[in-house]
Amino acid sequence: MWSGDLALVNSIDAEAINGEHFDIVIIGSGFGSSFFLFQALQKSGLRILVIERGRHNSWEWQVEHQDNSNIDHNTTFSGSSDKPWNFTIGLGGGTNCWFGQANRLHPTDFRLKTLYGVGQDWPIDYDEMEPWYAQAETIMSISGDPELSAIFPRSIPYPQPPHRMSAADRVMKQAQPDMHFVMPTARARVATETRPACCCSMRCNLCPSNAKFTVNNSMLPTYQHPNVSVCLESTALRFNGGGNSIQSLVFENRGKEHEVKADLFVLGANSIHSPAILMQSDMGGGLTGRGLHEGYGIGVEAYVDGLDNFDGSTITTGVNYSQYDGPFRSESGSAMISFENRWPFGLRPEKGRWRQIVPLTIVIEELPDAESRVLPGKKSDIPEVIYNGPSDYALKGVERVMAALPQILSPLPVEEIFLRNRRRTESHHQGTLRMGRDAATSVVDEHQIHHRWRNLVAVGASVFPTCTSSGPSLTAAALSLRAADHIL
């Protein structure tokens, strides 16, 4: 039976570690877990076990099967809502399927409550995150626009030059130099030691040229380190704890339960399964599992007269921040406007005008709602997901940005603007183990340590206390570097 590329990581048999003690046990291997592991390995001598639910499906396997995983993630949770919650089960988790947009959060995103009276403040600010953003960008060799530093101050330059803008981006940049930028991305602009340059294949969830950063193409040495063992096809079931600390983790492998002990446990499954594991351990309560959310997306097109678009060098070339921040955030969500160098709704049918289109993906900030949550399911280890959105805050954000678009796009020769769809998901679920200084309004502290279980660290987007309209991946990676550096 094929069970993934065992030889490419330090795979260990579950039987061999039953009852063993490790310095650190890490659950999951997506952005949060992998970057924590990376930083942990900077400290010498730690013995680390990674528990991963899926197999190791190499990039070659994924391309051959046109799938990121052999496991249908929808079978791992239940729910009555038809809203999709996407994630990849397998070594590398979401690094396999992400599109590679690598935006930092806006400095104001960390202070939403203070500035606009809604949501929560983060327990850290942009300045504190900046060096960790820079390190995560270096590890992923992010391509970015140096001019973004006007909004997002930087300590070091982007590792890679920006991508080539599309025709629409060039017009927008000329007219709105302070608001329109080249999208920062983990799709390589120039080849690295492990990845070719992006050649605009337009299928980033499974890049056919392997140009996008993934654990598979850039972080496998982390999982090959002699101090690291990886137990694949193992599902974390529950912790055993006492006092204020966790003693052991029980996991299932091939139908049999095993137990491992550790000094430190790192919980990085995802925003559905991480809180579920705590609830299965009778360690829930408070806000654990509550506030499940993601940005609310819409697809828009502008038909333009005489402007042949799509000559940029990657799938999404522009980002416009003109609707990102302002007093409106007290009433309606922030909006990040991405200028696409692809045609999600097809080309124009008129002969010779096929590419006179400017497609936009607009993601609106959501407010986490405690009623959108993860609950223990009727079946063991199959949690139930309840969704109570979208909120009026997000829907008002859609109205506001649609009303503003004619003005924003006025530098372009716009004929007509169409709201094409309301996107069912951004595949960025987050917020179920939110971080904060107050145990009454958060689950983990400013260093991502659980308020009650002091040797448990939560990583990944589950710790986000608010939504923002930027993608979460870079921030999840940077947070893990910071947390590991502080804790170890």
Added chain:
Amino acid sequence: MALTVNRRQLTGGLLGLIAISAAGVGCVMSYEIADYIWQALFRMLGDFDMAEADMAAFSDDFTRPIDLEGWTGWMLRAGGLSHMDGYLTATGPPGVHERFEGFDRSLLGAFILSTNFLDVYEQGRGTVVYYGPNVPCSNPFSKFDPVS
């Protein structure tokens, strides 16, 4: 002048109407979506040469993930058969126009992504070749300025 229709004539008329409708539906359903695809592509792109095997492979790959057994498929077949598809794509009534336009735009986008059509179009000669559905570097409009 009064028109008198007896029961036999009424029954015969109804049966005739049903037969004509059934023949019409049968005729529409016997019209292949692949025929619609080529009719639409020639309408949007002009004439071009392409091997039959490549045309068939593209049609199969393009339609595989699309449900064309329902109302949309029926409308596309009826529009193609009656040669009303160009009108319906451009300015047809609401509910119909969107289906034709959406299908045609996706079709055009997929065709340009997965063939060398643009090269043939720009050179004004040659045979269009289908590369397959999952080729890398597929955006034919992309440009990659050298990075200094």
